[in-house]
Amino acid sequence: MNPPNSAILCKCQIYHRLDDEKLTQVITALKDAGVRLRITEDLCHDAVHHPEKFRDANVFIGCHHRTLQALCDFAGKSDQATVFDVNHDVEKLLDTLTATPSDHQDAYSEDTVCRDWIAWYPxxxxxxxxxxxxxxxxxxxxxxxxxxxxxxxxxxxxxxxxxxxxxxxxxxxxxxxxxxxxxxxxxxxxxxxxxxxxxxxxxxxxxxxxxxxxxxxxxxxx
Ligand code: SF4
Ligand code: SF4
Structure with a gap:
């Protein structure tokens, strides 16, 4: 499994499909580990309007494995991505972080999405x-x-x-x-x-x- 080098984490702020406590736990752990982290309110929205954001990340954290992989494919990501489901993979993700400390201190950003379109699509x-x-x-x-x-x-x-x-x-x-x-x-x-x-x-x-x-x-x- 690829160590998190550059991660995108989706907070699912429009439909709230993710567990808030687990999200907080994962965000804190990623920040503490110094992983380069981009947080987005809605990865579905980004896949349509900002597919370029997918290019540099090697880890995607959000809902289901198949879903995150299909969103990466839709966004045209051609290289391998590792995906983590916030609701079910917290332990696995934390183990990966402990095993592979990173040095991207303060490399953290949080994006909001434009809410003029609800990103509901297949x-x-x-x-x-x-x-x-x-x-x-x-x-x-x-x-x-x-x-x-x-x-x-x-x-x-x-x-x-x-x-x-x-x-x-x-x-x-x-x-x-x-x-x-x-x-x-x-x-x-x-x-x-x-x-x-x-x-x-x-x-x-x-x-x-x-x-x-x-x-x-x-x-x-x-
Ligand atoms: S990728 Fe999953 S978690 Fe993120 S906005 Fe879409 S449905 Fe919600
Ligand atoms: S219905 Fe569409 S998505 Fe389903 S198998 Fe046929 S072409 Fe693929």
Whole structure:
């Protein structure tokens, strides 16, 4: 495991998905160990608006492992990142610090995020995605693009806040909504949960209805 050299810690200040006591414990330990530390209010927001911040960090501390990894991929981080879940990995993180004291004294910064947009959007677990394109076909708001047989999240701001519908129909359980409270959607589960057939049927029916009404609307405005 890489020793923390330069870490980014997310406080999840908008949806409060992290344990405050554990956050304080980890921040104090990282500062005491002299790790170069950048604290952010919302890493989901940074992945869209400040992907450059991901480049220099080698450790990411926030919510779930798969989620943090998918956010790094989305932000275009090409080198290896080590991820820690604040709610479950405090001991492991503290052990790493004790084993590898650092000398970046006072290298500490805290960023606030602009709150004019709630960073609710999907990221993709590339270890699971089979590039079937169903999410791009399902979403009516242009959040996904399916180009050259690869699917990508291209318009996160188009996503409807608190709606994780596309995650429910993904056959590979590869779509993660970091801020969801559902473990099979927010990246907490390491197990693949296949979509429920009945639920999928009703989602498909709703999609067809939405597509039909969108077609009617287009014809009306001609
Ligand atoms: S969902 Fe995870 S990555 Fe996003 S703001 Fe909350 S802790 Fe940070
Ligand atoms: S529906 Fe799931 S598996 Fe298919 S392209 Fe989208 S994310 Fe990948």
């Amino acid at each position: 990221v993709i677990d590339n270890n699971r995605c089979v590039d079937c394109g169903k999410c791009a076909d399902f979403c009516m708001f242009g959040v996904y693009a399916f180009e050259e047989k690869k699917v990508k999240v291209v318009k996160p701001s188009g996503c409807k806040t608190d709606c994780p519908a596309c995650a429910r129909m993904c056959p590979a359980n590869a779509i993660i909504f970091p801020k969801s409270t559902e473990a099979n959607i927010n990246g907490a589960l390491e197990l693949v949960v296949k979509p429920d057939a009945k639920q999928n049927e009703s989602l498909r029916a709703r999609l067809q209805a939405r597509k039909a009404s969108a077609r009617l609307f287009k014809e009306d405005v001609k």
